[in-house]
Amino acid sequence: MTTPGNTLNTLNTTDTPNPEFINTPWRDPQQRPFIEIEGLSKRFGDFIAVDAVNLKIYRRELFTILGGSGCGKTTLLRMLAGFEKPSAGRIRIDGVDVTDLPPYLRPVNMMFQSYAVFPHMTVYQNIAYGLKKEKLPRAEIKERVGRMLELVQLTALSKRKPNQLSGGQRQRVALARALIKQPKVLLLDEPLAALDKKLREQTQFELMNIQDKLGITFVVVTHDQEEAMTLASRIAVMDAGDFVQIGTPSEVYEFPRNHFVASFFGSINLFDATVTSVDAGELCVLLDDSDTEICTRYEGELAVGSACKIGVRPEKLLISTERPAEQGNTITRGVVEDLAYKGNRSIYRVRAQNGRIIMVSAQNKQRSAHLPLEWDDEVYLSWPSDCSVVLTA
Amino acid sequence: MNGIVHPGRGDRLWRGIIIGTPYVWLLLFFLAPFAIVLKISFADPIVAQPPFTPFFDWSASAGQRILATLDNYRFLLEDNLYLVSYLNSIKIALVSTALCLLLGFPMAYAIARTPQPWRNLLLLLVILPFWTSFLLRIYALMVMMGQHGLVNDLLLSLGVIDQPLAMLYTNGAVYLGIVYSYLPFMILPLYASLEKLDHDVHEAAADLGAKPTQVFFDITLPMAVPGIIAGSLLVFIPALGEYVIPALLGGLDTLMIGHTLYDEFFVNRDWPLACAVAILLLLILILPIVLFQHFQQEADA
Numbered sequence A: 001m002t003t004p005g006n007t008l009n010t011l012n013t014t015d016t017p018n019p020e021f022i023n024t025p026w027r028d029p030q031q032r033p034f035i036e037i038e039g040l041s042k043r044f045g046d047f048i049a050v051d052a053v054n055l056k057i058y059r060r061e062l063f064t065i066l067g068g069s070g071c072g073k074t075t076l077l078r079m080l081a082g083f084e085k086p087s088a089g090r091i092r093i094d095g096v097d098v099t100d101l102p103p104y105l106r107p108v109n110m111m112f113q114s115y116a117v118f119p120h121m122t123v124y125q126n127i128a129y130g131l132k133k134e135k136l137p138r139a140e141i142k143e144r145v146g147r148m149l150e151l152v153q154l155t156a157l158s159k160r161k162p163n164q165l166s167g168g169q170r171q172r173v174a175l176a177r178a179l180i181k182q183p184k185v186l187l188l189d190e191p192l193a194a195l196d197k198k199l200r201e202q203t204q205f206e207l208m209n210i211q212d213k214l215g216i217t218f219v220v221v222t223h224d225q226e227e228a229m230t231l232a233s234r235i236a237v238m239d240a241g242d243f244v245q246i247g248t249p250s251e252v253y254e255f256p257r258n259h260f261v262a263s264f265f266g267s268i269n270l271f272d273a274t275v276t277s278v279d280a281g282e283l284c285v286l287l288d289d290s291d292t293e294i295c296t297r298y299e300g301e302l303a304v305g306s307a308c309k310i311g312v313r314p315e316k317l318l319i320s321t322e323r324p325a326e327q328g329n330t331i332t333r334g335v336v337e338d339l340a341y342k343g344n345r346s347i348y349r350v351r352a353q354n355g356r357i358i359m360v361s362a363q364n365k366q367r368s369a370h371l372p373l374e375w376d377d378e379v380y381l382s383w384p385s386d387c388s389v390v391l392t393a
Numbered sequence B: 001m002n003g004i005v006h007p008g009r010g011d012r013l014w015r016g017i018i019i020g021t022p023y024v025w026l027l028l029f030f031l032a033p034f035a036i037v038l039k040i041s042f043a044d045p046i047v048a049q050p051p052f053t054p055f056f057d058w059s060a061s062a063g064q065r066i067l068a069t070l071d072n073y074r075f076l077l078e079d080n081l082y083l084v085s086y087l088n089s090i091k092i093a094l095v096s097t098a099l100c101l102l103l104g105f106p107m108a109y110a111i112a113r114t115p116q117p118w119r120n121l122l123l124l125l126v127i128l129p130f131w132t133s134f135l136l137r138i139y140a141l142m143v144m145m146g147q148h149g150l151v152n153d154l155l156l157s158l159g160v161i162d163q164p165l166a167m168l169y170t171n172g173a174v175y176l177g178i179v180y181s182y183l184p185f186m187i188l189p190l191y192a193s194l195e196k197l198d199h200d201v202h203e204a205a206a207d208l209g210a211k212p213t214q215v216f217f218d219i220t221l222p223m224a225v226p227g228i229i230a231g232s233l234l235v236f237i238p239a240l241g242e243y244v245i246p247a248l249l250g251g252l253d254t255l256m257i258g259h260t261l262y263d264e265f266f267v268n269r270d271w272p273l274a275c276a277v278a279i280l281l282l283l284i285l286i287l288p289i290v291l292f293q294h295f296q297q298e299a300d301a
Helices: A071-081 A123-133 A137-153 A167-179 A197-214 A227-232 A248-256 A258-266 B007-041 B072-078 B080-113 B116-131 B132-143 B150-158 B171-195 B199-207 B212-223 B225-239 B244-249 B257-267 B271-300
Strands: A035-045 A047-057 A063-065 A088-093 A108-111 A185-189 A216-224 A236-241 A241-245 A269-280 A282-287 A293-297 A307-312 A317-322 A329-341 A345-352 A357-363 A378-384 A389-391
Touching: A035 A071, A047 A071, A047 A088, A047 A241, A063 A071, A063 A227, A063 A307, A071 A108, A071 A185, A071 A216, A108 A167, A108 B199, A123 A137, A123 A167, A137 A167, A167 A197, A197 A227, A227 A248, A227 B132, A236 A258, A241 A248, A241 A258, A241 B080, A258 A307, A258 A389, A282 A307, A282 B225, A317 A357, A329 A357, A345 A378, B007 B271, B072 B271, B080 B116, B080 B171, B080 B225, B080 B257, B080 B271, B116 B171, B132 B150, B132 B171, B132 B244, B171 B225, B171 B244, B199 B212, B212 B225, B244 B257, B257 B271
Parallel strands: A063 A216, A063 A236, A108 A185, A185 A216
Antiparallel strands: A035 A047, A035 A088, A236 A241, A269 A282, A269 A307, A282 A293, A307 A389, A317 A378, A329 A345, A329 A378, A345 A357
16 A cells, blocks of 8 residues: 555455556556645534545546535535635645635536526526636537537437426436536536436446546545445545545455444444454454454554454355365354345344354355245354454444 | 315315305405496596496486496596606606615525524514504604604704705605515515525536626526516505505605595595596506516416
8 A cells, every 4th residue: 555544454465456557546656646635624613524634636536535424525525616615724636726716717517416407597508508608609619518418418308498307317417517618627416316226326337437438537425335336436435524544445345444434335244352462563363252363464553462343244254054164264153043035145144152143145146946044043154364354443 | 074074075165165265355355346446437427426427327218328438538648647647657666666676686685595593583674664554654754854854853963964955755755665665575575586596506607617796697686587576566566556655755746646546536536537547557557467477477388
């Protein structure tokens, strides 16, 4: 990990992605960041919405800021757009300090969560608005709006008013209107939140295609971790006005820095463990209801004999009635308390010996009308030891 | 209610009552008086009780006859006084409406943008004058503007002026009275349409390169049009027929149709002519209402 503030609690160094990978400018210290945020804060009275954050976003990234409501993500986005004045800190875009520029002078456009399409203008007029403000010649406006209408597939609806459009169509008007000025950065506030599930999944890919085609840097704010995972080149997980972890989707999912990040992305099982040895960044722990010792790289401070937690994702667990091979595996036992058949996979709730419930997600690879496991079956739970992550907070 | 247990008949009955009530109301209190006024406007004035000729002549030997005359309307068009009164009324109503709009728009906008606990207080302040009698408020204006009124006394004692300003009994006083009295009718509908305005839309315009003034003229103003029309009608219509304000605050040269109508009715006791004046006034008022309806339909389409 070369990015500062992005050290991961990895168990196995070979698991970290290859730093030579070309599509990861944040790993290259020679790369100049496109958006630079330094010590940016926003206070509303006594409430600190954004607390002295630092962030570097690179050209052509599809950067996602993820967090629950009230975590400060929208305030951060609004400071980038120029709608909120920072209490402290600077914002630079493409080397230019924009901190004190009003919204209409920033090389940035925003797509609003409410879409904020102009209800008294047609689709065409909505999309053309930004270019009209630039006082471009009529012919050029017509040509560019025409191309943009094609890109978002609204050509046939160009004369309609927003109240004659569906939610998905309004969303595309909002996107086209923001894209037509060819901004250096497009800010998207919960771009897909108002769409139904099916349309959302389809639109996610459309957004990614459009971003790829136009090469504009996208900064997306969302509370939906699935959306963040699908869209993002990198995700910044935000909580209480500060970033908890910044990394690629697989980094934040597989190597969460703490319990908050781990539980934000799907569910995670926690096992109690005791630290047995600490040596030069390597930490060995003994699982409380297993005799397996797990050794992992860990940069935090934990003393020998202190308690910690080991996190394992439900899909990493293997459930079986026969004892699996010892080699490289951590094994524990339990009783199936509940199961849910979901077609492609089954979810098991297993009560471990210490009474804790462990979630297991198993792929249904075999075709069978019978369930391989039933209620009250005694089972072994095992997982490759290097799938464990030490979680403190 | 029976209607809930037996939806069919009871429902129809309720629907009939609910829809029928306003129609009965309009029939009794608008259409019937209007028909009477219309009828009188075609009659001749006589010295009798009531002071006009009957519409139907039952007594005549030639059988039933309708005694209708257009003399009153002809007279309205011939005598300059009425034309001047109408035009003057329209001018005063239009200028007052424009003044109310200019004053009311920033006020309504400010109220709509004020955070909640204060917003209700400001709205209350707008409505507050209605809690005192309209006449009392006009008398209060007279007290303030009189030759030895509060304003003149103050200005004299401050040495700003040497002799009292003639404020009362002028057209200016009429404008002041109308704008003061009808401003809330402008502010409330404007507030209602500005309050609904999603603030995101303003930010979106700014984000797309519009300077604050451009945001106002491109977004705020066009989207407030329904409120502007409603408020303007609410001010223009009563102002056009206003009687009390020009009678109390206006001078001898303040000719307004409401005043002229009063004179015909109570001073000259020429009921038919007064009715013709009223009918013509109604026709003038219908025009902006029809236009408003037209705009509404266009906006909905």
